[in-house]
Amino acid sequence: MINLAVLLKIKSRRLTHQNSRARRSNAIVILLHYADGGNLEITMAIPVNIVTGFLGVGKTTSIINLVKQKSQKNQTAERWAVLINEFGTVGIDAAILQSQVPDQQLAIKEVPGGCLCCTAGLPFQIGLNQLISKQRPDRLIIEPTGLGHLSEIIKTLQAEHYQDVLQLQSVICLVDPVALSDARYIEHEVFQDQLQQADVVLANKIDQSSAKDIEIFEQLIERLQPAISAKVEQGKIEAEWLNLPHKAHLTPAHGHQHADHQTPALSGASLQGDEDWRRFESKGQGYVSCGWIVVDAAIFDEIQLLGWVSGQQVERIKGVVRTNQGWRIINVRDGIASMTSIDEAADSRLEMIHSDVFDIEIAEQSFLQAIVSLDK
Ligand SMILES: [Zn+2]
Structure with a gap:
């Protein structure tokens, strides 16, 4: 410093x-x-x-x-x-x-x-x-x-x-x-x-x-x-x-609880070597998150993906995914899903955040099943 x-x-x-x-x-x-x-x-x-x-x-x-x-x-x-x-x-x-x-x-x-x-x-x-x-x-x-x-x-x-x-x-x-x-x-x-x-x-x-x-x-x-x-x-x-200037405010006297389970990352997550996908998990502040990065060569079926997204009982899902209809930004909050098209991204990545434990294995299985081809 x-x-x-x-x-x-x-x-x-x-x-x-x-x-x-x-x-x-x-x-x-x-x-x-x-x-x-x-x-x-x-x-x-x-x-x-x-x-x-x-x-x-x-x-x-x-x-x-x-x-x-x-x-x-x-x-x-x-x-x-x-x-x-x-x-x-x-x-x-x-x-x-x-x-x-x-x-x-x-x-x-x-x-x-x-x-x-x-x-x-x-x-x-x-x-x-x-x-x-x-x-x-x-x-x-x-x-x-x-x-x-x-x-x-x-x-x-x-x-x-x-x-x-x-x-x-x-x-x-x-x-x-x-x-x-x-x-x-x-x-x-x-x-x-x-x-x-x-x-x-x-x-x-x-x-x-x-x-x-x-x-x-x-x-x-x-x-x-x-x-x-x-x-x-x-x-x-x-x-x-x-x-506008920031007005100083008093900080609450009781302080706050620091998350103690998360591992710090020095830079953005990415795939290693020639792997096709990787899962990332973290928790803290009473929330659990699970995300995946999938190689850009993998193409998801848009309809199947939308079905999967809508079926997840979690508070938040967001992602950038390559589908058979093009690249999409996916946003879900409180059960409302939306998709926006974008030109392209470096890879597909999606994350779920929830305030309670959820079955990650099952979610992962059906998420990866929505991949229809691996265009390598
Ligand atoms: Zn903090």
Whole structure:
């Protein structure tokens, strides 16, 4: 960490002389001081946003929308970095983002394998440092897993060694109004923490919410009093909300339970050697996850896959899969399945998350049976 501070100092000095692009952009000048030779040195902190919300609320879709907005507004010179953290070991969201946004100015870093503050703590710091020193983005967006400990992640970002380097701006929390009547969500300390820390609270998927759901959301906003609240579809975040400062909140005194079963992964999961598929399992924060990566040569029958997906009694399924009808993004939450077509991906990967044990062997058998050919 000491080395990091030195490295970043050197990096930012070099930037002062060479990188006028960064100065024109939205990067924030936070320090003006005289360096050894009496030169005026400008140190710029990278604005950071966190997009949070419970499992399956639409965080990745929101980020895709944001990046598309940036590209459309002719701000292609602005370089963004997105750090995506997932509960499971198989990285799905980064693959989705990559396939949906062909932005040359976007750096994507994946940190799978649990919460950024505990099990994936070390990979998070390494990934973050790599993004800062190698990419020097004009903005960094972090998507923690829906089961991450937000207060602790914020503490990491505001630690002393990042103070001249990162500036935390708005924390955006997406809420599914339908879930507000479900005790599993509202009583979960991870969910409460997300709401407490949020500067922007958005009711997402309002097209799927009832008047009663919206009313409960409005009562929640009344209580929380965030700087901004809105009701949106497709996780639509307005770009100007990103520039709000993050308001400090008190961290709950009882702390939180760290996951203790998960193994940290230093990079995204992948297949080894010439294997055709591999299973990955993890658990923590009261949830179990199981995922698979399948070689891109394997083609799934779309109808059989959809049947399989619909038959699984788990809270969340997401994936990127090659089917006989083309590549598909698969999303299931609370029994509602959706498929979106994409151009292609590096391999097929799918993950299931559930708050109770489920029969992984049986699920796996029928999942793999949906492969109709191995086009090698
Ligand atoms: Zn944690």
